[in-house]
Amino acid sequence: MSEVLLDWFRELKKENTITVKKAKEAGEKVVGIYCTYGPREIVLAADAIPVNLCGTHEETIPYAEKDLPRNLCPLIKSSYGFAVTDKCPYFHFSDFILGETTCDGKKKMFEIMQKIKPVHVMNLPQDPDLPSSLALMYAEMVRLKEALEEKFNVTITEEKLREAIHIMNQNNRALKSLHDLNKNKPALITGMDLLSVSWQLGFHTDRLERIKMLDALVGDIIQHYEPVCDENTPRILITGTPIGSGCEKVLALVEECGAIGIALENCGGYKTLGIQIDESDKRDPLLLIAEKYLNISCSVMSPNHRRVELLEQMVKDFKVDGIIDLTWQCCHTYNVESYTIREKAKNDWEVPFLQIETDYSESDIETLRVRIQAFLEML
């Protein structure tokens, strides 16, 4: 049964494209989002469909390099490449594109992307702990709300926002319960399946259906209890830059080399799943949403103690044997922050640590395989 449900998620890619096309034909509004900082709650409250935009495949990078420098993060180049070639159906069908000033490369790329489609760029603060950062984040939530209201000629009410907060809380609760299955030793789901399910859901248009299917999958895996590896399989925590379908080579190699990707801290994985908005809090819902998104443990924030705290907890909860920190080439924030994570892993958590810096190409697969095998042998 779990395989049947997992297949439903694996096959979602094809269905998602058809569903978003049908939704557009039925007059629904689609908002394409590039980053975890994009507040899905406000989009849902505008009665629009939030979808992730493609940026994890190598195939569009050569097209991007006609306009962008080659020594730029592959995620940025791939995202731009999908837009400029019109190969991302979600970009194609989006009525509204939501970007953000996370890293320098991305915010400058959005300036150029404007010639393809207008992009609403959220201006993010840098230090999430400053009171002025909350004020700025709140102002950006208000600005986004107003932009969506104007674009779609709707009124985003407090009631709609609270409904959307509930849906996103449920969404994160359900997805977290899937990831949490691997607190069990031995693991109950492979890292590749965790990634596949989490990734495909980002393109799924029906939030309520996805919550239902996730709950069914988790319930079924618990009921049948069929571990996917044995007690002695090395348990590897993957952290760092975002991974998704098309750039999952490091995770795939970890599992091909006999270990298990026990937990994924990256965006699309565990990074945001524990962040819930208190639904009994009666303050302005836009303020609650601003607080939520300031709590994301992304390296673009400085300082970023939240990522260290999250990883420390995950090392314990998932009984981690080793950490692999993935850095996309030219991603300065994750690359520099790797020092902090390495020091913590070595001195405080006493867990072996490996940083891998790579891009989306397959050219270094065999070199990476040798490095990962050597890392696993020393565990």
Ligand code: SF4
């Ligand atoms: S890693 Fe940071 S910048 Fe990249 S998608 Fe996640 S939150 Fe956004």
Ligand code: SF4
């Ligand atoms: S991986 Fe790094 S450089 Fe690339 S978009 Fe994310 S934060 Fe920016």
